Amino acid sequence: MHCEICGGQIEIQANGKGMCTTCGTTYSIEYLRKLLHNNPTQSNHINPINSNDFEIVAGTLKKYRGNSRRVIIPEGVVEIADYVFQNMSYLESIQLPTTLLSIRDNAFSECKSLKEIVIPKNVNSIRWGAFSGCTSLTEITIPNSVTYLGSYVFHECRNLKKVTLSNNIKEIGDGTFENCKSLLNISIPESVEIIKKSAFSSCENLKEVYLPHAVEVPTDGSPFSWCKQLKKVICPSHFPPRIFIGTPWYENKSRELIQNGICPYCEGRLSIFGKKCKTCGKSY
Numbered sequence: 001m002h003c004e005i006c007g008g009q010i011e012i013q014a015n016g017k018g019m020c021t022t023c024g025t026t027y028s029i030e031y032l033r034k035l036l037h038n039n040p041t042q043s044n045h046i047n048p049i050n051s052n053d054f055e056i057v058a059g060t061l062k063k064y065r066g067n068s069r070r071v072i073i074p075e076g077v078v079e080i081a082d083y084v085f086q087n088m089s090y091l092e093s094i095q096l097p098t099t100l101l102s103i104r105d106n107a108f109s110e111c112k113s114l115k116e117i118v119i120p121k122n123v124n125s126i127r128w129g130a131f132s133g134c135t136s137l138t139e140i141t142i143p144n145s146v147t148y149l150g151s152y153v154f155h156e157c158r159n160l161k162k163v164t165l166s167n168n169i170k171e172i173g174d175g176t177f178e179n180c181k182s183l184l185n186i187s188i189p190e191s192v193e194i195i196k197k198s199a200f201s202s203c204e205n206l207k208e209v210y211l212p213h214a215v216e217v218p219t220d221g222s223p224f225s226w227c228k229q230l231k232k233v234i235c236p237s238h239f240p241p242r243i244f245i246g247t248p249w250y251e252n253k254s255r256e257l258i259q260n261g262i263c264p265y266c267e268g269r270l271s272i273f274g275k276k277c278k279t280c281g282k283s284y
Helices: 029-038 040-045 248-259
Strands: 010-012 018-020 054-057 060-064 070-072 093-095 139-141 162-164 185-187 208-210 232-234
Touching: none
Parallel strands: 070 093, 139 162, 185 208, 208 232
Antiparallel strands: 010 018, 054 060
8 A cells, every 4th residue: 555645555563553664654543444444456566564573664564573593584574683593593594575675784684594685676784793793695686676785794604605785885895795705706796896805715615706897996905815725807998906915926926026026015126236226115
């Protein structure tokens, strides 16, 4: 059923009243019954969310009180608040509503039995540590609707093997995939401009990275440090090798560049004696 004020969707709340998820207008149950009587087809647009398991305020899921292994979050929820499902180790699967726009900090962190989750195509932001420590997750697809992917979102997802990233994110934050020890390869989208410190650190089985172009990286740490198996980097354009400091690929590339009198860190020229970079001052 649609709101008569703004046209948004009306949900049935736990108190039996209806509320517009867009503007917050409330409707008595008697009024809703009258609308349904006059237009029965509107019933398809009402989303009952009166389960005592969910505390939902103005479209935000604030708390989950249930203990089910498989959870279906009601349609009409637009945001999952901080820590809602944190440490629910019994949770195996969760169905997110198509109305969802945002997953906030640590919403599902340490859900160690969570094996599958599909991010709906309307979600635009996934915040700090949202799925960190979900050690049973093996695959995740970030839809193109997502423009913001926070730090440590999939940190310590040790069995995560396959990741498909949104083509509309500009930044991969600190530690986003750190310690994802089963990740085998990653394709960085064209849209990414910055990869922050430790974004893929300690992904011990990461063997291949596709980088569409040069990206900005921090000076205080490598995005790929301790990726012990990373020996293949595919990039159609020139990029600074220091992006991959701490990997076998960088070690091999460094030897090649130093032999040619080039600093592997900044690509400045090395002095003939002492192998010291004339630009950044590093010695080799």
